[in-house]
Amino acid sequence: MSLPKLHRNTWLHVGAAILLALGAMLLIRLHNAGGATPATESVQAGRKLAEAWCSSCHAIDAGGSRAQTTTAPDFVAVANMPSTTELALKVFLQSSHPTMPNVVLTAEQRGDLVNYILSLKHI
Structure with a gap:
């Protein structure tokens, strides 16, 4: 038994709309991730x-x-390490480290600090 033509076309349009929406979201995501x-x-x-x-x-x-008593790396050096990514x-910054105080940051603060450090790249 086959579906009525109208019903089949409706599903085809819904499927196409979903694929189009997913494609648009992917393009938007790639655009935002591209630097x-x-x-x-x-x-x-x-x-x-960072100052505080x-x-x-x-x-x-x-x-x-x-x-003078610390061996903590400077932020410019951190920003320019090949392994440094967002x-x-x-x-x-979410992990505990024995040589650092346990600073608790909100997600927004963490993002701001990361953006600042990354802004120092190639200085």
């Missing part, structure tokens, strides 16, 4: 966080100084 620069506000907020919470151990910019930094 879009973070908002200036996020980078500035990340710098403020990180600058006592890390040099947070190209000309920055840090406490995901790697977010995972690092």
